[in-house]
Amino acid sequence: xxxxxxxxxxxxxxxxxxxxxxxxxxxxxxxxxxxxxxxxxxxxxxxxxxxxxxxxxxxxxxxxxxxxxxxxxxxxxxxxxxxxxxxxxxxxxxxxxxxxxxxxxxxxxxxxxxxxxxxxxxxxxxxxxxxxxxxxxxxxxxxxxxxxxxxxxxxxxxxxxxxxxxxxxxxxxxxxxxxxxxxxxxxxxxxxxxxxxxxxxxxxxxxxxxxxxxxxxxxxxxxxxxxxxxxxxxxxxxxxxxxxxxxxxxxxxxxxxxxxxxxxxxxxxxxxxxxxxxxxxxxxxxxxxxxxxxxxxxxxxxxxxxxxxxxxxxxxxxxxxxxxxxxxxx
Numbered sequence: 001x002x003x004x005x006x007x008x009x010x011x012x013x014x015x016x017x018x019x020x021x022x023x024x025x026x027x028x029x030x031x032x033x034x035x036x037x038x039x040x041x042x043x044x045x046x047x048x049x050x051x052x053x054x055x056x057x058x059x060x061x062x063x064x065x066x067x068x069x070x071x072x073x074x075x076x077x078x079x080x081x082x083x084x085x086x087x088x089x090x091x092x093x094x095x096x097x098x099x100x101x102x103x104x105x106x107x108x109x110x111x112x113x114x115x116x117x118x119x120x121x122x123x124x125x126x127x128x129x130x131x132x133x134x135x136x137x138x139x140x141x142x143x144x145x146x147x148x149x150x151x152x153x154x155x156x157x158x159x160x161x162x163x164x165x166x167x168x169x170x171x172x173x174x175x176x177x178x179x180x181x182x183x184x185x186x187x188x189x190x191x192x193x194x195x196x197x198x199x200x201x202x203x204x205x206x207x208x209x210x211x212x213x214x215x216x217x218x219x220x221x222x223x224x225x226x227x228x229x230x231x232x233x234x235x236x237x238x239x240x241x242x243x244x245x246x247x248x249x250x251x252x253x254x255x256x257x258x259x260x261x262x263x264x265x266x267x268x269x270x271x272x273x274x275x276x277x278x279x280x281x282x283x284x285x286x287x288x289x290x291x292x293x294x295x296x297x298x299x300x301x302x303x304x305x306x307x308x309x310x311x312x313x314x315x316x317x318x319x320x321x322x323x324x325x326x327x328x329x330x
Contacts, residue, residue: 005029013054015132017063021070022050047071049111061093065134068097068116072107076100078136079119080145087139089146089162100124100137100145119145123181139169140177148185154204156186157193161203171198200224205250206238209286214239216313217294220306222248240276244304247276248297250286291319 009028013020025035035052038044044052048071053059059067065086069076077083080098084090100119101107108118125141137145143163150156163169171194178184178191193207201207201224214222222239226247229235239248279300285293291313298310298319310319 011132016066016070017060018055019047019051019053019063019066019070022052024070025052048113062134064115065097068099068113069135071113072099072101072116072118073105075102075105075124076107076135077124078134079121079124079142080117080149083136083142084146084159084162086134086136087142087168088166089139089142089159089168121145122183138177139163140174143169143174144177144181144184144190147190153186153189154208156190157204157207160190160193160197164197165202171195203250205283205286208283208290209239209248209250209281212290212313213286213294213297217291217298217317217319218308218311219294219297220244220301220308237276241301241304242276244301244306245276246297246300246304247278249278249280251280251282291317295319 005028012024012028022035026032035044038054039046039052042056044054045056047053047059047067051067051071053063053067065078065082069078076099078086078098079100081090081092081094081096082098085093095115096117097115098117098119100121102124103120103122105120107113108116123141125138136142140163143159146159147156150159160171160174163174164171175191175194178187178194184190196207196210201210206224213219220241220243222241224239226237226240226242227234228237228240237247238250241247277300279297281293294310294313295318298306312320
């Protein structure tokens with residue numbers, strides 16, 4: 001190899017974590033015979049058809065990802081859960097590597113790609129990357145891809161929440177990407193969800209609360225993610241009914257460890273000392289028992305001066321009965 005070609009080759013190997021395609025090796029000046037000798041001697045090893053590791057030992061995650069992308073061919077990009085991993089949308093590593101390719105490409109038709117899930121896309125727009133970084137779909141397209149494959153809309157909203165809550169994108173950027181997809185699952189719901197996320201509804205649980213408890217029963221509109229100072233610390237309250245001195249905090253589906261419970265208690269106590277009293281609810285309270293929850297919140301709001309009327313969320317709503325029963329026993 002010439003000096004410049006050798007330098008380029010070494011840079012390519014380093015940037016691709018020691019993984020290279022057969023075509024790249026040939027373009028770098030190696031002969032087919034030289035490549036085969038490296039494979040037979042054990043200096044290199046075959047990872048996929050036409051893709052090799054130029055080292056021995058444990059294969060790091062980045063090398064696995066490069067091997068999958070190179071095997072999938074030109075214009076391939078990491079997508080779905082794998083792109084979410086790379087972008088920081090999730091802290092979880094999924095064993096299967098997800099890759100999107102243009103609709104006209106069919107990688108794996110002749111040779112199966114072990115450990116790789118191929119998505120053929122009409123809307124593939126890979127995020128522009130320097131040559132040393134893995135190609136991946138944009139954060140916005142990754143979110144929309146994950147919404148399209150989500151089991152439930154709560155799962156789908158969770159991806160919106162993660163992207164916005166971790167400040168990886170903004171609702172208007174996801175909406176712009178959504179506009180470029182003529183075929184999109186749950187389009188109407190996603191549009192509404194993006195508006196809710198822009199207003200500070202940052203989790204599926206908060207979305208359930210806003211729609212199933214607050215709006216459905218005619219409660220006043222809270223201020224979402226209200227910034228609150230306590231001494232030198234800044235806290236964000238999920239739902240602050242500022243005019244009535246009430247804060248409604250929401251806990252997720254996972255059981256809180258003891259340390260988490262005490263942290264929440266300390267935060268509630270600090271909030272109460274500073275001003276608003278706190279009510280705290282979880283998934284059952286805003287789903288199966290949403291009417292009872294609305295009645296409890298309405299009772300506190302009334303003591304604080306709220307004069308509007310609680311309304312029924314549907315024919316089976318029990319919120320008014322809960323209020324009436326409480327009044328009858330008082």
